[in-house]
Amino acid sequence: MKNNTFLSIRRLVVVLIVLQLGFLLLIGKLFKLQIPLDGGLEASRRDWRSEENNDVKRGKILDRHGTVLGISQDLISVSADPKTFNRKSNAHTVASDLAPLLDSTTSELLATLKRKRNGEYVEFVWLKKGIEYDRLDDILNITDKHRGLKIEIEPERLYPKKQLASQVIGYLNDLNHGEGIEYQYNTFLQKVHSPLQQGKVGLQSVALKNTSSTVSLGNSGCNVVLTIDEIIQDIAERELEQACKKWNAPKGTAIVLAVETSEILAMASCPSYDINDQTNANEDAKRNLGIWYLFEPGSIFKIIASSAVLNEGIMSPTSTVFCEFGRYRLSNRRVIKDVSAKGDLTLTEVIQKSSNIGMIKIVKRLGPNLFQEYVDRYGFGMKTGIDLPYEQSGSLYTLRKWDTNSLGSVPFGQGISVTPLQMVNALAAIANGGELHRPYITKEIRDDRGNLVKKNHPVRVRQVIHAETARKMTDILVGVVEKGSGMRAKIEGVSIAGKTGTAQKAEKGKGYAAGKEVMSFMGFLPADNPKFAIIVTIDEPKGARFSGLVAAPVFKRIAQQTLDYSDRIGLFDSVPRKRNNDNRQYVEGNQSNTTTSGSYTSKPKRSTSSGNTQNPSIPENTLVKNGVGL
Amino acid sequence: MQNQNTLNYSSSTAFSSDRARPQISGVGRVDTGLLAVTLCLVGIGILMVYSAGHVLSNNQYGNNFHYLRIQVIACVIGLVGMGIASYIPYRFYEKYSNLLLFLAFVLLILVFTPIGMGVSGAEGGTFRRWIAIKSIRFQPVEFAKIALLIHTAHFLARKPERIKSFFHGVLPNILIIGLMFGLVAKQPDFGSAVLLAATAGCLLFIGGIRLSHTFMLVGAGVSLLAGFIISSPYRLKRLTDYWASLQSPDATSFQLGRSLEALKWGGFFGVGIDDSSAKINYLPYPHTDFIFSVLGEEFGFIGAASVTIIFMIFVWRGISIARRTENRFGALFATGLTLIIGLQAFINIGVVTGLLPTKGITLPFLSYGGSSLVISLVSVGILLNISRSATRTLPKARKNEPK
Structure with missing residues (x-):
């Protein structure tokens, strides 16, 4: 009997059963793998449909009339994995099926599909990106039929106007950094924004909670409406580019500003780029030069000291200064020369002939403290506060170190740096009866259904000079165009106030060199009823010595076309005209004591002496504080 | 009545029945089902x-x-x-079981000598699984599997009562299985090593090893296996991949x-x-x-x-x-x-x-x-x-x- 326990049939059967159960488990696993119970293709199609609703589509960027400058669209991309092809779904059948749908040729697709790396087919190729969403069904029919094809649906950012306002619109990269409006208003563009959540918090807190929990107000972010006018922007960009090309200039910028409100109508930078193709674009072309380009203003800066001396009553337009017949030695032995050697010149003539010596004499009469004060009043050395990122504040370093005895060249715009926007905004103050405004480029933000989320209103910063002084300055500047250095800016039938500027560029260690100049012209029109101010700045034009030849004609062409256009569509009819009309919703800066005309003694506060800090007199959140909404 | 569930043929009765039936010498009908399936x-x-x-x-x-x-x-x-x-009457193999086992070990060791052939694996490392003489190559592990089975079956059939003793029955088998497992796993051919150890283990189980010894060996085997897997990054990766694949x-x-x-x-x-x-x-x-x-x-x-x-x-x-x-060796070998x-x-x-x-x-x-x-x-x-x-x-x- 003892042998009986040695070879166990029971144990043999146990092993058999365990192994057979194991095989049954395998069959079960195969069943689960190979026989889809969830409806297969139909289910995958449903997935595509539902996925699109989850993401919020980025809002649009529009110009002031609603023309689309930037928009997000759901686009389909088709990719293939040629390694998974078989006889039914091979490169040839896939290519011939897809070619008509992808607007491509069979041979083109075939070349892509048969691309090899190290002798093997690559595992992933893009066949076509950016197919319109309407074609989803057709494409799904093909991709479901063949193996190894995949589609992706992604919202893509399109800019239908290509290079138009590209630096203003800017971009947003994967790290959520960027430039321009895309960056500045990113939170609005990407979020569905409920207008209810603004302002009415106290009473409706319960209702608010309900709305925020069901924030399906549509699947688009808010739309940003710019103050930019597409047509004017196009005019400015075209003329600027032509001029840059003509004079072989590496950089140039033009800004068109609505005088009344300091709305930006156009902000052009050259070089420019097609914003749809950011990745390949030159980095330099992405800079918005209007707020980023620092230059020594040169003669256009003369309007500051002249308006100051008039405003203080120290001189009148007909007061004369002695101009040393074209040669004047400063106390630091620097010799200042004038192009036209004259003896006595009136204030008006100093500006019209752009005499540097005359300007120094005028500032001498004004005194350095008052001069500094007016430079501050006009907003130099501070950011203007425009709603764009990376605005430069410029540098007034030389001015700060300036002492009474050694008069530098600051009076005629050397030794300090400004941005084109600061310059044209200062001019707009003169055009606007001495009232300085904070410039802005975004008119309003609306949600997907058109409800207002935010609105920008004109912001008066301060009264810089008396209205009377502004009128006198305007007359002088009209003379510049009528019979002075800016004659090439003249338009028949319209009176224009303007000023030319030619500034030599300082190079490190070499001082001011001839041949490297920044030529600018700024002006406003019509002089008797100013509507818009324009600045044109051309960097290092080759072969021309005076800005009257370079920048003034550009100004003229932009001004002419803008004027024709604005008259035709009545652009400024919508902008309230009369200065004392209370329709305008002013939001005053916290410098309320400076806004009352007459008390000009208080200076805008400055936190540090370097002049490089942000303008403290116009806090960024002023508008929100005052409860009007930006 | 428990003996009814067992093959109660002692080796002596098996021998006698062999002689009584002429077809055992190799002229009886083969299992056509198995042949057809194969x-x-x-x-x-x-x-x-x-x-x-x-x-x-x-x-x-x-x-x-x-x-x-x-x-x-x-x-x-x-x-x-x-x-x-x-x-070939299967009893033939039983006679040479020790020689075959010895030959299997020799071949498995030869893999690591110059006549062994290494093939570089996709995940790095060389797999020395082949013996190559001129253009003829073969994997010794295939032969070793059979040799191990013959030896184990022979061991269990010749003196069936020995397996009840740990030192005289279980231990010698475990040592042989362990040694072969080690040599094959060293190639490395972990899959085959597990396979031959598992099969030989099953034979011991069917051959009548005590359940207490079974549990002990399974416990020891599992812990050894765990140590073996952890000792090699690529085996560990495969296991963690597997674990991850079960999760998602x-x-x-x-x-x-x-x-x-x-x-x-x-x-x-x-x-x-x-x-x-x-x-x-x-x-x-x-x-x-x-x-x-x-x-x-x-x-x-x-x-x-x-x-x-x-x-x-x-x-x-x-x-x-x-x-x-009816023959114990035949049953175990099969x-x-x-x-x-x-x-x-x-x-x-x-x-x-x-x-x-x-x-x-x-x-x-x-x-x-x-x-x-x-x-x-x-x-x-x-x-x-x-x-x-x-x-x-x-x-x-x-x-x-x-x-």
């Missing part, structure tokens, strides 16, 4: 080696038929071997992911013969380790399940032969031969369907591989020879046993 698998194998391997064959050798030709040659040799083996289907490893994708595309009826795209470039080892994925893609659930069922029939026939064999093929099939299909962690192990009869096919067929030949001596029905002792 030929069926070999036929499918030839088809699949061509279908799954011709693209790779073309890439590597410039013609579509390289793998097919070798497989057909191996098949012919194997069938001849099977025929011969079916006439997205985390499957590259190979397995491709395999599962191929099976999925196969669906119920399959994409049709030669229409698998898995084999074209993107599934690793389409003609060897992952041939079942290609089969599952081309013939769908129908084909894959059928092949699995054929293996089930194979195991059923094999175990049935063992049960009907069990071992059946299990080693059945377990290997189970592991291979388990791996390609994601049920088991990835292991480099082939599918018997189907996967490309000369020595593997020849040895498998010879194994079936031996099984057939054992079946000649088996009774038509279950042994008389079991006749009255309630089912």
Whole structure:
């Protein structure tokens, strides 16, 4: 009997059963793998449909009339994995099926599909990106039929106007950094924004909670409406580019500003780029030069000291200064020369002939403290506060170190740096009866259904000079165009106030060199009823010595076309005209004591002496504080 | 009554019954079921080696038929071997069991000498699994498996009572199995090592090892295995991949992911013969380790399940032969031969369907591989020879046993 326990049939059967159960488990696993119970293709199609609703589509960027400058669209991309092809779904059948749908040729697709790396087919190729969403069904029919094809649906950012306002619109990269409006208003563009959540918090807190929990107000972010006018922007960009090309200039910028409100109508930078193709674009072309380009203003800066001396009553337009017949030695032995050697010149003539010596004499009469004060009043050395990122504040370093005895060249715009926007905004103050405004480029933000989320209103910063002084300055500047250095800016039938500027560029260690100049012209029109101010700045034009030849004609062409256009569509009819009309919703800066005309003694506060800090007199959140909404 | 459930033939009665029945000497009828199932698998194998391997064959050798030709040659040799083996009385092997085991160890050690051949693996490291003399290559592990089975079966059959003793019965077997496991795992061929240890373990279990010893050995085996896996980064990675794949289907490893994708595309009826795209470039080892994925893609659930069922029939026939064999050695040997093929099939299909962690192990009869096919067929030949001596029905002792 003892042998009986040695070879166990029971144990043999146990092993058999365990192994057979194991095989049954395998069959079960195969069943689960190979026989889809969830409806297969139909289910995958449903997935595509539902996925699109989850993401919020980025809002649009529009110009002031609603023309689309930037928009997000759901686009389909088709990719293939040629390694998974078989006889039914091979490169040839896939290519011939897809070619008509992808607007491509069979041979083109075939070349892509048969691309090899190290002798093997690559595992992933893009066949076509950016197919319109309407074609989803057709494409799904093909991709479901063949193996190894995949589609992706992604919202893509399109800019239908290509290079138009590209630096203003800017971009947003994967790290959520960027430039321009895309960056500045990113939170609005990407979020569905409920207008209810603004302002009415106290009473409706319960209702608010309900709305925020069901924030399906549509699947688009808010739309940003710019103050930019597409047509004017196009005019400015075209003329600027032509001029840059003509004079072989590496950089140039033009800004068109609505005088009344300091709305930006156009902000052009050259070089420019097609914003749809950011990745390949030159980095330099992405800079918005209007707020980023620092230059020594040169003669256009003369309007500051002249308006100051008039405003203080120290001189009148007909007061004369002695101009040393074209040669004047400063106390630091620097010799200042004038192009036209004259003896006595009136204030008006100093500006019209752009005499540097005359300007120094005028500032001498004004005194350095008052001069500094007016430079501050006009907003130099501070950011203007425009709603764009990376605005430069410029540098007034030389001015700060300036002492009474050694008069530098600051009076005629050397030794300090400004941005084109600061310059044209200062001019707009003169055009606007001495009232300085904070410039802005975004008119309003609306949600997907058109409800207002935010609105920008004109912001008066301060009264810089008396209205009377502004009128006198305007007359002088009209003379510049009528019979002075800016004659090439003249338009028949319209009176224009303007000023030319030619500034030599300082190079490190070499001082001011001839041949490297920044030529600018700024002006406003019509002089008797100013509507818009324009600045044109051309960097290092080759072969021309005076800005009257370079920048003034550009100004003229932009001004002419803008004027024709604005008259035709009545652009400024919508902008309230009369200065004392209370329709305008002013939001005053916290410098309320400076806004009352007459008390000009208080200076805008400055936190540090370097002049490089942000303008403290116009806090960024002023508008929100005052409860009007930006 | 417990003895009714056991094969209660002592070696002496087995010997006497041998003499009483002339067919045991090798002239009785073979088990036609087993033969039919085997030929069926070999036929499918030839088809699949061509279908799954011709693209790779073309890439590597410039013609579509390289793998097919070798497989057909191996098949012919194997069938001849099977025929011969079916006439060699299986008791012959028992006589030389010690010599065969010794030879197996020599061959396994030779792998690490200059006549051994190393092949660089895809995940780095060299796999020394072959012995190459001129152009003839073969894997000693295939031979070693059989030798180990013969030795274990012989050990259990000759003095059956010894297995009840730990030191005289269990320990010597464990040492031999452990040594062979170590040598094979060192190649490294972890899959085969596990396979032969598991099969020999099953023999010990059926041979009557005490349950207390069984639990002890299983415990020791599991902890050793754990240590072994942790000691090697690539084995550990395979295990963690496997664990991740059980948690979420997205985390499957590259190979397995491709395999599962191929099976999925196969669906119920399959994409049709030669229409698998898995084999074209993107599934690793389409003609060897992952041939079942290609089969599952081309013939769908129908084909894959059928092949699995054929293996089930194979195991059923094999175990049935063992049960009907009165000779203890024959019964144990038949069990071992059946299990080693059945377990290997189970592991291979388990791996390609994601049920088991990835292991480099082939599918018997189907996967490309000369020595593997020849040895498998010879194994079936031996099984057939054992079946000649088996009774038509279950042994008389079991006749009255309630089912």
